[in-house]
Amino acid sequence: MSDQIQGAGRVRPLTLREVKVTGGLWKEEQETVRKAILPYQWEALNDRVPDAAPSYCMHNFRAAAEVTRRKKEEPGYVPPVNMDRRIEILPEDPAHPEEDRFYGFVFQDSDFAKWIEAVGYSLCNHPDAELEKTADQAIDLVCAAQQADGYLDTYYILNGLDGVFRNLKDHHELYCMGHLIEGTVSYFEATGKDKLLRAAMRYADYAVRYFMTGEEPHAGYPGHEIAEMALARLYEVTGKREYLDLAVHFLNERGQEPLLFGGKEQTDTFNPFSVMYYQAHQPVREQTEAVGHAVRAVYLYSGMAEAARLTGDASLKAACRRLWDSITGTKLYITGGIGGTVLGESFSYPYDLPADSAYSETCAAIGLVFFARRMLELEPDSRYGDVMELALYNTVLAGKAMDGKSFFYVNPLEANPKILPRDGRLSHVRVPRRKWFGCACCPPNLARLVSSVQSYAYTSDAQTLWVHLYLESSVETELAGAGFRARVETDYPQSGSVRIRTDSDAEKACLALRIPGWSRTWEVKIRNKAGADIGPHFDRKEQGGYLYLTGCFKDATIELELTMTPRLMAANNAVREAAGKAALMRGPVTYCLEEADNGAQLQLLSIHADDLLKEGISESRITICGREVIALDVPGYREASEEGAALYRDVLSSPPPEKIRERLRFIPYYLWANRGAGEMSVYVRCSLR
Ligand code: FUB
Ligand code: ZN
16 A cells, blocks of 8 residues: 655645635525525524424533533532433423533534534635624634543533543544534634634544554544544644544554454345444455445545545555445436435445435435545546536435525435325435424535535646536636636526636646536537637547646636536336336436426326427426526326226226326426425336337
8 A cells, every 4th residue: 555645736626715606506505505504503503493403512512611611620520420321312301401411412513513614614705704703602612622631522521531432333423523623624724713623633633542642542443434534634734644644544444353343244134233334344445335324435435535545545546436336336316315225324235226215315415425526536537526416416405495494304206295294114204394403414514515515616736627517606726837717607507508717827727627427419619808719729638528628728718518408317227116217307407396386196197208209398497486497398198096996907908097198397306395395206107218
């Protein structure tokens, strides 16, 4: 394994200082995060949202800070110890939690960490003195809870430090530490304030001693991954090599004999909480199939990709590629969601992608975006960009209501809210979106991704700027030894027209444009200020799904035209749940039928591929909750309902139910359940060609 640290020529994402989102869908989404989600989440973390599940997150920090203060100031003070080591603890009277006790899930601290991370990004996008003041006060409280030795997790500060790092499998301390690191780096990069960063470093130093450099290092690695990628990030910000070493150490330890999280079990017997749930069944470099808890998995793979990039470890990179192929080849929903089963919130076996009982957790799609971006840093290949975009425009965006005040945790591809309360098998599916969750991992995760989305849109090395996502944005960076500025103007994904106005004094730089796999045809023109075609002055090369344009970008305009022709998509016929069905997509956007447009009983609707070929798919601009989007209308059929008739019918000797022609309307999946809670289906019965 090479131990070399890669130098300045490495591919890196552009920072939020280098790219601003200037308009369009993502500007609206970032404004929703800034104006609605962040203040709302702050109220939620402080248990002030009426009728929402309480969080107790800031309560726990307050209680822990008080314990820490008394330990410092009152010699002989022994904190009260609640030996209750359940995963979730709730107060007897939810409105009046006892002041010195921990409540909520063991990983409740991570809700603050994700919130502060999103706050950092948001402040970078849009300075806000009031928000920064609130954040600084929260940081004071969090830092006040830190122990003299650097340990910082309220669960054990309040429940007995003898338990620290003893239950790595379930108790999420390293998960909370990872999130804390991510949050502190974001806040530091936005504000230059390092109080929280220093606290996170002291905590990470504690972990380095505990697991690696102390007199008797302890065996172990995170039960819920994320520390791996967070420590790598901390290394990049601080230059302290031991953080990367700890990340790599965790990766190297995982899945080694003797297995820390239990014995090996037969892999052909499904046990959702087996060692596979934790991706600890094999050394990570030997893993070939994406298994277990989906969020854990993609966080692990992101950490592996990050470490592979930073250390040049080829076997780690090869494992990342295999795991990527496993997900995208057999375990990815057409909505960019992952995690086919509620059992263990996990990946199911290949091609098991049920629609109504899908888990497809919002966090898992977010983690897939993390993984994709890290793969792009390892090797620019548009397949990663395609999946990143699919997850972003569909499951990630579906995770929140348009007003930013309610959220999906689970993202099914089919739902009937009327029957949900009667179907215990679907008790994980909640429609409409919920105001908050006792386990509120998804909403703040969504906020941190949306508010930093531009750092997923661009990567660069010394010579090349890759454009992975087309967002209305402005870029100011260094390329080929000179300043490079670009303004991207587009209403993508409404249309596939993208205009990039560039300016740079470099004689020769390279701009690499992702050509999405879904675009049937595309065209690129390059013009100078006067509008003349200067394309011939550029060197053009297509590689890995990118168009590389090399030349002088002084006052140039690149016009990219991607065809957005709607596509009727069928799943591989190994996907049992989608057999005989099809879904509509346009660009990166997956569509769905909703009751609001098509009436109830969506299972009675069908289409015929030949009709679509003959009559076409029409596009109309409609507005849903203030957002103008393109609806797709297609010729279809409605079968008469057979309710009340015999349960079974002899097909060969009885007429089929009457079918009437009806136009069916599809809307972007991410907007479903914003107009009341009705039926929804991504797939529709389809006679294929
Ligand atoms: O365990 C922490 C988070 O809570 C996971 O990432 C989510 O899947 C949810 O279980
Ligand atoms: Zn989640």
